[in-house]
Amino acid sequence: MSPTAAFAVLTCVAIVVLFLGLGAVLREVRLLRALLSRDPDGFTAAQPELSLGGSFAGPPADPADPGLRMVVAADTGCGLCVTVVRRLADRGAAATVLTHEPAGAWAGRAGQLPVVTDREAWRAIAHLSPPVLMLVDAAGAVHKLLLPVRAEQADRVAVDWGAAAVAEPEREPDAADR
Amino acid sequence: MSRSRLNVIAPSGATVEVDLPDDAAVSSVAAGVRFVGGSFGTGFQIGPRGYHRFAATVVAPATERDRLVVHGREVVVAEADDGQSSWATLLGTYHELMTVYAGPAPRRDRVLALFSSLRIADHVAGMVVRPASATLLDTMTEQVMVVVKDRGSLCVPGPRQARGLIPRHAGAPTRHGEVWKAPYPGAGGSARAGRHMFILGCAGGAAEVHLTPSPAATERDQLAWLDGINVSWRQG
Numbered sequence: 001m002s003p004t005a006a007f008a009v010l011t012c013v014a015i016v017v018l019f020l021g022l023g024a025v026l027r028e029v030r031l032l033r034a035l036l037s038r039d040p041d042g043f044t045a046a047q048p049e050l051s052l053g054g055s056f057a058g059p060p061a062d063p064a065d066p067g068l069r070m071v072v073a074a075d076t077g078c079g080l081c082v083t084v085v086r087r088l089a090d091r092g093a094a095a096t097v098l099t100h101e102p103a104g105a106w107a108g109r110a111g112q113l114p115v116v117t118d119r120e121a122w123r124a125i126a127h128l129s130p131p132v133l134m135l136v137d138a139a140g141a142v143h144k145l146l147l148p149v150r151a152e153q154a155d156r157v158a159v160d161w162g163a164a165a166v167a168e169p170e171r172e173p174d175a176a177d178r
Numbered sequence: 179m180s181r182s183r184l185n186v187i188a189p190s191g192a193t194v195e196v197d198l199p200d201d202a203a204v205s206s207v208a209a210g211v212r213f214v215g216g217s218f219g220t221g222f223q224i225g226p227r228g229y230h231r232f233a234a235t236v237v238a239p240a241t242e243r244d245r246l247v248v249h250g251r252e253v254v255v256a257e258a259d260d261g262q263s264s265w266a267t268l269l270g271t272y273h274e275l276m277t278v279y280a281g282p283a284p285r286r287d288r289v290l291a292l293f294s295s296l297r298i299a300d301h302v303a304g305m306v307v308r309p310a311s312a313t314l315l316d317t318m319t320e321q322v323m324v325v326v327k328d329r330g331s332l333c334v335p336g337p338r339q340a341r342g343l344i345p346r347h348a349g350a351p352t353r354h355g356e357v358w359k360a361p362y363p364g365a366g367g368s369a370r371a372g373r374h375m376f377i378l379g380c381a382g383g384a385a386e387v388h389l390t391p392s393p394a395a396t397e398r399d400q401l402a403w404l405d406g407i408n409v410s411w412r413q414g
Contacts, residue, residue, distance in 0.1 A: 040250075041297065042248070042249030042250075042294065042296065042297060042298065043248075043249035043250060043251050043268075043270070043298045043299075043300070044298070044299045044300070045270065045271035045272070045299075045300045046299060046300065046301040046302070048302045049301075049302065049303075050302055100203070119201065123182060123184075123204070125302075126203065126204050126205075127184075127186075127204065127206075127207040127226060127303075128226055128227070128272060128302065129226045129227040129228045145272075145302060147227050147271070147272065149227075
């Protein structure tokens with residue numbers, strides 16, 4: 001190979017390497033820009049400020065008990081509500097079903113779970129999509145509120161809130177569970 | 179018949195108190211907000227969780243085109259099967275924030291830039307959405323929609339727009355304010371309540387009321403319900 005041809009080949013290789021380097025730098029800049037535009041305060045979810053009132057107020061049987069109980073607001077017309085209630089009933093979770101319908105509508109669906117018909121309490125959460133999982137204290141105030149998108153989420157929440165015993169998970173939790 | 183009160187947090191952060199004279203069930207609450215700045219304007223709708231899915235299956239059958247993460251929340255982009263419209267929705271903890279585009283779905287970076295420019299606070303009673311200060315955008319209009327089963331729907335405009343809604347002449351007195359009747363297009367001089375929209379002016383706010391014919395309620399029941407509505411705004 002003549003020195004001129006070797007020089008031309010080397011030059012071409014150098015140009016290609018420089019272009020690849022430039023591409024990598026531009027990619028880094030783009031990633032950095034995306035990182036800067038990501039604002040941690042862009043979305044915040046406030047704690048619920050709700051009270052379910054009378055039907056759910058009352059001192060716990062045991063004074064050592066913090067008095068927090070799990071309430072599932074559900075409607076028989078919504079498929080996920082029925083599935084969630086049935087799952088909680090099957091697991092023997094300590095949860096109460098809140099509904100606006102006559103309690104008879106839940107006969108055979110809620111298992112041993114107590115069903116409370118309270119239209120006034122329902123009105124507090126009627127604008128949200130049922131099922132609504134709530135952790136309610138002895139005064140009827142809601143401490144935590146979660147709208148599940150999958151039936152398994154209700155199992156996990158019941159365990160987290162101390163309403164059900166720990167069971168073997170069916171799958172690893174993913175981003176949607178957090 | 180017991181009275182019922184609904185407190186809704188509007189997109190601006192102010193609270194709307196809606197007093198309803200009976201215990202008819204509130205079946206849906208939604209809100210709308212529009213931001214403007216210079217020659218740019220953009221509108222959003224806020225609905226309960228499942229709003230996007232409802233729109234994509236019932237309002238305009240659509241196909242999901244893209245999913246991305248903004249502010250740590252999922253944004254879903256769907257395009258109507260007829261290609262006439264598309265919408266992007268941020269799925270919040272309690273509510274969903276949706277914007278609608280004309281035509282096919284926009285590119286991912288446009289959707290990302292739009293939702294990134296917002297500051298969103300999701301409350302159980304409503305979602306507060308404000309543009310980031312660096313965008314120089316401002317809230318131009320906002321409204322809250324309340325749908326009541328067997329009665330009708332209320333559209334409560336923000337206090338700034340309410341001034342333009344109220345006619346200059348006196349209306350008929352109601353329990354909490356005054357009411358004016360405006361015929362729908364094509365009402366043809368009919369005196370029936372169902373052929374009219376009602377503008378309700380109360381001391382703390384105004385609302386457009388649309389009565390929905392229902393076999394479970396007579397026109398008289400609905401007019402009695404209209405008579406007892408009170409709407410008032412409270413700054414948040």
